[in-house]
Amino acid sequence: MSRRKILLIVAYDGTDFNGWQIQSAGRTVQGVMESGLSRMHGHHVRIQAAGRTDSGVHADGQCVTLYTDIDTVPADRFAVAANSYFPRDVKAVESREVPSSFHARYSALAREYRYYLLPSPVPLPHHRRYSLQLRTTPEVGALNRMAGLLCGTHDFATFAAARDTAPDTVRTIYSAAFFHQGPLLLFRVRANGFLWKMVRSIIGTMLHCKGDVEDFRRRFHSAQREEAGPTAPAVGLFLHRVEYDMNGV
Amino acid sequence: MSRRKILLIVAYDGTDFNGWQIQSAGRTVQGVMESGLSRMHGHHVRIQAAGRTDSGVHADGQCVTLYTDIDTVPADRFAVAANSYFPRDVKAVESREVPSSFHARYSALAREYRYYLLPSPVPLPHHRRYSLQLRTTPEVGALNRMAGLLCGTHDFATFAAARDTAPDTVRTIYSAAFFHQGPLLLFRVRANGFLWKMVRSIIGTMLHCKGDVEDFRRRFHSAQREEAGPTAPAVGLFLHRVEYDMNGV
Numbered sequence: 001m002s003r004r005k006i007l008l009i010v011a012y013d014g015t016d017f018n019g020w021q022i023q024s025a026g027r028t029v030q031g032v033m034e035s036g037l038s039r040m041h042g043h044h045v046r047i048q049a050a051g052r053t054d055s056g057v058h059a060d061g062q063c064v065t066l067y068t069d070i071d072t073v074p075a076d077r078f079a080v081a082a083n084s085y086f087p088r089d090v091k092a093v094e095s096r097e098v099p100s101s102f103h104a105r106y107s108a109l110a111r112e113y114r115y116y117l118l119p120s121p122v123p124l125p126h127h128r129r130y131s132l133q134l135r136t137t138p139e140v141g142a143l144n145r146m147a148g149l150l151c152g153t154h155d156f157a158t159f160a161a162a163r164d165t166a167p168d169t170v171r172t173i174y175s176a177a178f179f180h181q182g183p184l185l186l187f188r189v190r191a192n193g194f195l196w197k198m199v200r201s202i203i204g205t206m207l208h209c210k211g212d213v214e215d216f217r218r219r220f221h222s223a224q225r226e227e228a229g230p231t232a233p234a235v236g237l238f239l240h241r242v243e244y245d246m247n248g249v
Numbered sequence: 250m251s252r253r254k255i256l257l258i259v260a261y262d263g264t265d266f267n268g269w270q271i272q273s274a275g276r277t278v279q280g281v282m283e284s285g286l287s288r289m290h291g292h293h294v295r296i297q298a299a300g301r302t303d304s305g306v307h308a309d310g311q312c313v314t315l316y317t318d319i320d321t322v323p324a325d326r327f328a329v330a331a332n333s334y335f336p337r338d339v340k341a342v343e344s345r346e347v348p349s350s351f352h353a354r355y356s357a358l359a360r361e362y363r364y365y366l367l368p369s370p371v372p373l374p375h376h377r378r379y380s381l382q383l384r385t386t387p388e389v390g391a392l393n394r395m396a397g398l399l400c401g402t403h404d405f406a407t408f409a410a411a412r413d414t415a416p417d418t419v420r421t422i423y424s425a426a427f428f429h430q431g432p433l434l435l436f437r438v439r440a441n442g443f444l445w446k447m448v449r450s451i452i453g454t455m456l457h458c459k460g461d462v463e464d465f466r467r468r469f470h471s472a473q474r475e476e477a478g479p480t481a482p483a484v485g486l487f488l489h490r491v492e493y494d495m496n497g498v
Contacts, residue, residue, distance in 0.1 A: 013374040060375065079371060089374045122328055125262040125338045126309065126379060 002071050006078050007098045010062040012090040014234065015129050019055040020062075029053070029062075029090055036085030037066060048104045050242040051111065054197065056234030058130065060093075061112075061241040065104045102244070110174060110243040113199045115187040116236045124183065131184055132236035134207070140178055140185065142211040147176040147187070149217055150202065157223040159201035161231070169195060169223070188240075197231055205229035251320050255327050256347045259311040261339035263483065264378050268304040269311075278302070278311075278339055285334030286315060297353045299491040300360065303446065305483030307379065309342075310361075310490040314353045351493070359423060359441055359492040362448045365485045366434040373432065380433055381485035383456070389427055389434065391460040396425040396436070398466055399451065406472040408450035410480070418444060418472070437489075446480055454478035 010033070018026030022034070030047065037045040050063040073081045079092035086092070101107075116131035118124060123133045150173045157169040176189040189199060208229025209216040219227035259282070267275030271283070279296065286294040299312040322330045328341035335341070350356075365380035367373060372382045399422045406418040425438040438448060457478025458465040468476035 011374050013377075058375065060373075083371055088372070088377055091371050091374055093371055093373070122332055122340050122342055123337070124309075124342065125260050125340055126307065128262075128337055130375060 003067055003069050004071075004075065005098050005100050005102060006066055006068050006075060007096050007102065007104070008064045008066070008079060008082065008092040009094040010064050010090065010092050011060045012058060012062065013129065014053060014056045014058040016089060017055065019057070020049060020052040029059075032087055032090055033064065036087075037082060040082060040085045041068065041070060050104045050108050051194075051239060053237075053239055054234055057237045057239065059239040062239050063104050063108070063242040063244075064092075065098065065102065104242075107244050108193075108242050109245055110190055110192055111194060111239070112188065112190040112241040112243075113194065114238045114240045115189075115199055115203050115232070116181075116238070117185040117187070117203075118183060119185055120183060127184065129235065130238075132203075132233055138185070138207065139211045140180075142213055143178045143185075143187075143206055145213045146206050146209070146216045147178060147189075149213075149220060150176045150189070154220075155223045156195055156198060158220050158225060158228050159198045159205065160195045160225060161197035161201065162225060171195065171198075199237060200232045200234065201228050203232035203236070207232065252316055252318050253320075253324065254347050254349050254351060255315055255317050255324060256345050256351065256353070257313045257315070257328060257331065257341040258343040259313050259339065259341050260309045261307060261311065262378065263302060263305045263307040265338060266304065268306070269298060269301040278308075281336055281339060282313065285336075286331060289331060289334045290317065290319060299353045299357050300443075300488060302486075302488055303483055306486045306488065308488040311488050312353050312357070312491040312493075313341075314347065314351065316349075353491075356493050357442075357491050358494055359439055360443060360488070361437060361439040361490040361492075362443065363487045363489045364436040364438075364448055364452050364481070365430075365487070366436070366452075367432060368434055369432060376433065378484065379487075381452075381482055387434070387456065388460045389429070391462055392427045392434075392436075392455055394462045395455050395458070395465045396427060396438075398462075398469060399425045399438070403469075404472045405444055405447060407469050407474060407477050408447045408454065409444045409474060410446035410450065411474060420444065420447075439490075448486060449481040449483065450477050452481040452485070456481065 012029050017029050020029045022028050022031045033047055045066055047064050047066045075095055075097035079095035083091050117134055118127050118131040119134045119137040121135055153172040155170050160169050171191050171193050173191040179186045205228050261278050266278050269278045271277050271279045282296055294315055296313050296315045324346035328344035332340050367376050367380040367382045368386040370384055402421040404419050409418050420440050420442050422440040428435045454477050
């Protein structure tokens, strides 16, 4: 029996999940996906993800791999077949076969996260699950100057969560900028990797600096965790895309 | 004590409501709004809406009036003050004072509804509450030719719900067209008024005709309810805007 490695690109609404990783208690994305895939296969199936998103964090481009012994479903139809085993708030968007050497986490070259802000004096019901409401409108020019400081290879220790165990806090940010999208203000950030809660810490610190770009620069360059502002809530954060070198895949 | 008439522009997520109108059972938008406003005022408050949306229908521009005897809140701050008495899925976006002759329903000159389609082989979790998924991509050129037929003053009896008691099924559609918006296909329709379930019946009939514009024309011009396609689900429909003559208001 042939055994193929399948890559699923997965979207989920993090609102009703206790994060990605299976835990002793609580509904997790990994939990409902492994349970669905196990029912589909008739035996236990384990999956690997590009990154473990925290409780409440969303994804529209999480990457997940599994081995399948089902040989009746073409790789590009696997997403649709698997979706009937997944709940409404997690769905595979796309599927393809990858070589067994492919690793969802370690083969990743870059990741993009997005964070949605809703500058509005009142909360808007249709955006409440997917954005952070700001009662006042931040100055986008200042936010973009702060974002510009992040680009390049830097020590991001300021934005490393206290519990993070990463030995090395140097990362390379390829691009970081704010965009208007309807009533929303969208932060797009693409890097070779991210520290735990780094995007939420960046957003929290930017908002904490209230338009003072020099204050943000000082806090960032201090590389001291104590200089970070409060971590922004999970509600606005999306794992948007994971990039791989797909030559020959 | 002064008594002002306040107009609230209201957004709600219709998913968890049994429609607008208070009923013997079930959670309704009118119910939670009157209950919140009554707590705010310390006595029972009744409201009037521009239109009664059905179960599951959303709004981002419903218009609602009430009389208030609270004279400590400026009219333009009333929305924010009232919002603390409303649940997360219904919020006032804006407020202003209107003359007592203003009527949320009868003073309306035009209304705009929007219907969101999601042409996608797989359902997307973040759009599941606010759009109708179509497994195949409809031909937008044909949809727009159908939409063009609707514009002007016509008998819309084909799209009148069976239980509708409106004596007159003639309405004037000012504009009707489809627009791409990210992964969504958005139908915007603006008219002097709408029959009950008219927008959902139009969408259902358009999709039923599968790109055959002549078939749609024949069904529309027949002015026979039996010629309508299945009514499209509520999930994609938004009451977007109600227009009033605000001269002197």
